[in-house]
Amino acid sequence: MLPYERPHGATLRQRLREPVHLLNIVVGPRRVGKSTLVNTVLQDFTPHVIYVSAEPTGVESRSSIGFPLLDDTFATEQTVGTGKIDGQWLIQQWNEARRRAAKADGSFILAIDEIQKIPRWSEIVKGLWDQDRTAGVNMHVILLGSSPLLVQHGLGESLMGRFELLRMGHWSxxxxxxxxxxxxxxxxxxxxxxxxxxxxxxxxxxxxxxxxxxxxxxxxxxxxxxxxxxxxxxxxxxxxxxxxxxxxxxxxxxxxxxxxxxxxxxxxxxxxxxxxxxxxxxxxxxxxxxxxxxxxxxxxxxxxxxxxxxxxxxxxxxxxxxxxxxxxxxxxxxxxxxxxxxxxxxxxxxxxxxxxxxxxxxxxxxxxxxxxxxxxxxxxxxxxxxxxxxxxxxxxxxxxxxxxxxxxxxxxxxxxxxxxxxxxxxxxxx
Structure with a gap:
């Protein structure tokens, strides 16, 4: 992990400490440190965190951010390497986060990396997010992905008015x-x-x-x-x-x-x-x-x-x-x-x-x-x-x-x- 944190980290921390109002969308080109920054920020909110990745290759990492992301049974069933990264997978992650949020003292955080890999992700997120607002679920949601895919495949219409962007460009x-x-x-x-x-x-x-x-x-x-x-x-x-x-x-x-x-x-x-x-x-x-x-x-x-x-x-x-x-x-x-x-x-x-x-x-x-x-x-x-x-x-x-x-x-x-x-x-x- 880099010993330097980009200024975006302070912005994200502030948003996560506020009452839940909007989705947090972290966007930017590849290899500019989106995942590293989010993982670092989430350390401050453990154990009230679930972090998963929709990347089709590899397996969910638990040790990289220093706290257990999911209980063992759930992680075994939903490892990224199973090839079952689809809309149903997204709903399962969200429902598990809801279950743990209901038991948490204070707000909970669900972070989903490479969200653009999931077909029809924006429609599913819209439905789940709107359900949470109606039910008063106290859960922040962070979605990470590359700017063009997010903008072209969901943010413009499905999620209009429901998100706040955190743009991470190339390092200055x-x-x-x-x-x-x-x-x-x-x-x-x-x-x-x-x-x-x-x-x-x-x-x-x-x-x-x-x-x-x-x-x-x-x-x-x-x-x-x-x-x-x-x-x-x-x-x-x-x-x-x-x-x-x-x-x-x-x-x-x-x-x-x-x-x-x-x-x-x-x-x-x-x-x-x-x-x-x-x-x-x-x-x-x-x-x-x-x-x-x-x-x-x-x-x-x-x-x-x-x-x-x-x-x-x-x-x-x-x-x-x-x-x-x-x-x-x-x-x-x-x-x-x-x-x-x-x-x-x-x-x-x-x-x-x-x-x-x-x-x-x-x-x-x-x-x-x-x-x-x-x-x-x-x-x-x-x-x-x-x-x-x-x-x-x-x-x-x-x-x-x-x-x-x-x-x-x-x-x-x-x-x-x-x-x-x-x-x-x-x-x-x-």
Missing amino acids: YPEMHSAFAMSLDEYIYFGGYPGPMNSGLWRDERRWRDYVTGSLIEPSIEKDVFELNRIDRPALLKQLFWLGCDYSAQILALDNIAQNLREPGEGAEPHVGTVAKYLDLLGKAGLLAGLQKFSGSMLRQRTSSPKLLALNSALMAVASGYDFASAKADRSRWGRMVESVVGAHLYNSGGQDLLTYWRKGKLEVDFVLSRGRRTVAIEVKSGQASRPMPGLAAFSSNYPDCQRLVVGEGGIPLVDFLSQPAEHWLSEFQ
Whole structure:
């Protein structure tokens, strides 16, 4: 268990100490510490806790969080390895928690990991939760899963008004620095995955690359995208991922992307609509986003050429083929990695629906944060402080009420900028 707890832990503890009102939904990409954080928080509430996982492989763990999760008879009948993870299994877990909640002194907690693995989970949870509210059952419920699957398969309709989200994105620089004494340059290259840092794999770059590819990237695509979304051309989606990560922080037209994607044995290039759909799925899986152009018109934004953005700089590093020393020595590559880190930080810290870029002819602004009439234009500088910024000046001319920020040389130090969420930079200029 990591000796560092993410700030989300304090938020979850507070919610669990309040009266039962809403479901607690913990969402985020793979390997960002959702299960570890919930297990750590639940230690404070033992023995009034049941924690189970709907992952089809493996067996329920009891020792990992330090207290018995289920009595022996129930655990034997409902081990995850039996292959009986379905709606009936979910109802049985819930009913066992109800039974123990009725005997508990105070509130009880039921936590279900990998909830998206259960068919029709949201409809079942809705029915069970509504029954509990009618009966006055004093039981908190925590559901854990990956953001795209939860949002697309239940939260939008079945559970509307019944849950409160706890979003856990990729680890920020302050978190990685606090947990692993990671330097800024190391964060820019090795990114915000705690696993390889905690194990020391990052010190052997070949092993680190193998780990990121085999234990992070491939499961995220195979399990979070392929299993619960119809993907007619899976090889094409993987090509898009690798191309997009290598070109992170660059603007590419969808038709140009399509021209560079072609599956073996297939002559026709993919339709731009397919590329756009797959890029959207990769973004929701916390892997690769396509930022839209700021124009003041939602329609024009949706039809613009995307600015590709790897949502963890480790993905860009692995896709590029550069090792750490070579990436730092190539000023152009390092500059793009710095820009990509800034964009990923804004996106992961709450800016998914606020973040765009701007371009007019050859003039560009790296990132634009906007909500309503409030607009912040952000230029990232990793080179000489005296470099002119005609894009920022042109944007200000078009949008005179905007606020301008320079991040890096001659502006806000990169460490300071990465220490504040996207919302901070919008609220600074209210």
